[in-house]
Amino acid sequence: MENTALYYRQFGEPESVLKAETAAKAPLNPGQLRVQMLLAPVNASDLIPITGAYRHRITLPAIAGYEGVGRVIAAPDDATHLIGKRVLPLRGEGTWQQIVDCPAALAIPVPDAIPSPLAARAFINPLAAQLMLKLYPPRGKRVLLTAAGSDCAILLGQWAHRLGARKVFGIHRSPVHAARLQAMGIVPIAQHDSATVQAVAADSDIVYDATGGELAQMILSAMPGTGEFICYGLLSGQPFTLQPHYPPMRWFHIRNYLDALSPQAWQAEFQAIWPKMAESQYSNTTRLPFAAWQAAVADYRQAGRSHKPLLTMSNG
Known part of the structure; x- marks a missing residue:
């Protein structure tokens, strides 16, 4: 063959x-x-x-x-x-x-x-979103997403709402994403609007970040010390520097969690993913x-x- x-x-x-x-x-x-x-x-x-x-x-x-x-x-x-x-x-x-x-x-x-x-x-983005929301629950929190037009972020936003997030904001680079984010219940924020980004970050309880670089630095510097910053990607290709007064920062890499899943637990993750994907935009x-x-x-x-x-x- x-x-x-x-x-x-x-x-x-x-x-x-x-x-x-x-x-x-x-x-x-x-x-x-x-x-x-x-x-x-x-x-x-x-x-x-x-x-x-x-x-x-x-x-x-x-x-x-x-x-x-x-x-x-x-x-x-x-x-x-x-x-x-x-x-x-x-x-x-x-x-x-x-x-x-x-x-x-x-x-x-x-x-x-x-x-x-x-x-x-159904694997990379849905499983990453599902695992992050388990590890860092959004219930009762104000959530901020970066790279909000990406597949992982739009699932994070929709599923955070289902899990009881108070409000979900999404930072996007291109204006074409604004209307569809709004339709998903995610409040769109233009990445170039630094004043709004900083204002929302200052009131955010949890951030799921896929970009790193200057945007991550800006958000971390504005966030309250009681917040939590989850970095799951560096789409900007640029690192960022942590400071002592920043809120706790967690790295999430899906590969770090796969070996701990038994075949039965692995299959169970997808049994949970299928109905959520079918009901999501x-x-x-x-x-x-x-x-x-x-x-x-x-x-x-x-x-x-x-x-x-x-x-x-x-x-x-």
Whole structure:
């Protein structure tokens, strides 16, 4: 069985180092499912590792992509009931390839009612949002989000409301996000409006930050000492400096929590995610052929983008 995968054999910008390579797929290992991919999204979490930001935990060559949805085409004897079913083939091989092998115990069955474009995006952002809200509950608090137009932030905002947040504010860079944030119950704040950002930060109990850099510095300097600042990304590419008078700052990286989840607990997280995703507003998608992955990456990088590019696999 031939398989085409997007490999990187050195670190660098994805457009330069990713190469499509076609080769025979190795025999399926015991305890693994073989999944024919249908759709895989383009996320910051897919692109940043390719640059070498996490080179200490990546062995080259590597296949890009961390999430997506596909259909099971081969399975071990105790998982044959999954053949023909859609699953999320997670925590195995990279998902930017036509055929993915993954541990059967960690593959997530997709409910029939969940459409594939939604299922393809059910891991990175929904699980991060769900875990952060468990670890740092928003009930009764005034919540501030950065990068509020991003998929993770819009879920954080909607789910914080459901968990009893007093009010949710969202800082956005592009004005195209303001109306849809408002429709989700998230009060939009333009990032360039420094006075409003500082005023809201001064009255915020908890901040979920994905940007770092100058914006994080501004918010931390304005927040009350009783607040809590959760940093889960550095989309700006810039660090920030902590000061003794700042409120407590917590780093959140989803990978730090995965090993502690048993297969049963892992599956349970998604049982909780599916109904919430089905009831939430989420960004629209644009589908591009797998062979046009460069266009999908360029689409992802567009300023003010309000949709998620999805790679459509050629054999799906």
